[in-house]
Amino acid sequence: MSDDGARAISIIGFIGSVFSPWYRWSGRKCPQNHVCINVATYGRGGRFTMTDRGTSALRQTASRLEVGPSMMRWEGDRLIVDIDEVSSPPLISRIRGQVRVIPTAVTSVELPLKADQSHIWRPFAPVARIEVEIDRPGWNWRGHGYFDANFGTRALEEDFSYWTWGRFPTPDGAACFYDAERLDGSTLAAGFSFDEDGNASVIALPPKARMARSLWAVARETRADAGYRPRQVKPMLDAPFYTRAAVRTQLGGVETVGVHEALDLRRFRNPLLKPMLAVRVPRRRGWTFAPG
Template identity: 70%
Template sequence: MAFIGSVFSPWYAWSGRKRPENHVCINVATYGPGGRFTMTDRGDSALRQSPHSLTVGPSALHWRNGQLIIDIDEISSPPLVSRVRGRMTLTPSAVTGVELPLTPEGSHIWRPFAPTCTIDVDLDAKGWRWIGHGYFDANFGTRALEQDFDYWTWGRFPTQQGGTCFYDAKRRDGSTLSAALRFDTDGTAQSIAIPPKAALPRSLWQVRRETRADYGHTPRQVQNMLDAPFYSRSAVQTCLNGETTTGVHEALDLRRFRSPLLKPMLAVRVPRRAHWSFD
């Protein structure tokens, strides 16, 4: 993930979130044995932008010939401190123009740029080279997530037609969001009837989780990806329209994230590097 205004950075929160360009980062997470996590909060001297590229210190994203090329050169956080280096190439089947406001006033926008992609991962470590199914989206906002939301879940599940995405959120004012979108491989998007909610077991940090599934089906986690006191990411198997599918699921508890006690814990995983030179 690439951030301008690193929403999960304690340094950005402590700064008052007044200068998002002074808190930029490239977040990389690999899973399984030897998995790494990088999320270095960098200052504005590390940021370069153009219409087709975003550079944050030693790492960069470029659109080139219809592909998103991501060059990574980061240092992972404790306990496994080491270099994470290599390239990921994302090839969309189509790019959409879809935007979904997550609040009525549009203070938060979800933008699924390329819901169906092929991804080629070539990182400099054993087991970190593969080609598979990918996805590319973005979130934009003018307010902190914890100002407007208490909780949300998101899921993206590949299907024979392309992919299905669910967004469920509880806002701080008590209102809710429930959205279901189906994307075909040509980029066509349409709202669909929302399947019923189905509970998942709580995460290792006891974050509450739920997703969507056909009536009578019980979803299950098939891989734990990332576990934090306020956040869970996992591979989840569910059933949609009679089709069994495994996709990425996220649950985010913003009530926990608002706790001031959490920020010093995050600072261990999110180091601050204020100065950078491209020379």
């Protein structure tokens, strides 16, 4: 998110694109045949790109992930993301540029979301600076950000019905909250504080606080001091089953604006959603890398 709060960007690299209808229709047998670097920009001139690509578009090493024309790579202490994508309808346009994520430190924290470790959250860099340079007017900016990952061996909708996640800057670093309802009736409630050196500590959870529903009426809640009502201050992604937004909450008496997500997997299981998603997530099976 930019320092002035006017713009934000989300970039996700997928091997086995969990929200791709094409991956679901394939039976999820080969994750390497459904890869993507999803780029979404928020603010004036924002765009959404999410192209599902085949095996020929994937190249990876220990420090680099290439998917077709875009790539993520570590260079020293920073993650460099080179973007060359085409946005989805109705605003079709090419998005080119580079984003640099500069962590203050990299953590060693992992949180199993289920006891059998079939789903794991890995917050690599909860505290970071970002530098954004995209070839669109107003899209060169600096801000604060984070870098994390989720790993899984089962489809999300096979194990969960609903979850929320939030990352909020604090005076000493950042706080992250993960709340989930599993299909077996059990729940997950976790909160962590991270300082700028990457040290993590479990924190006492503030109470849950309901927020207004999204435009698609997805239920939302996050953590906040008792009696405080969190609110959306910037809309980002709004889908029938998923919402992402900049949210203002209060933690330990201090107001903070961070990124919040809510995911309704009961809705995502509805097969009628998949053709709708296919419009926003085009499939491009073939790709040839340039020599060299």
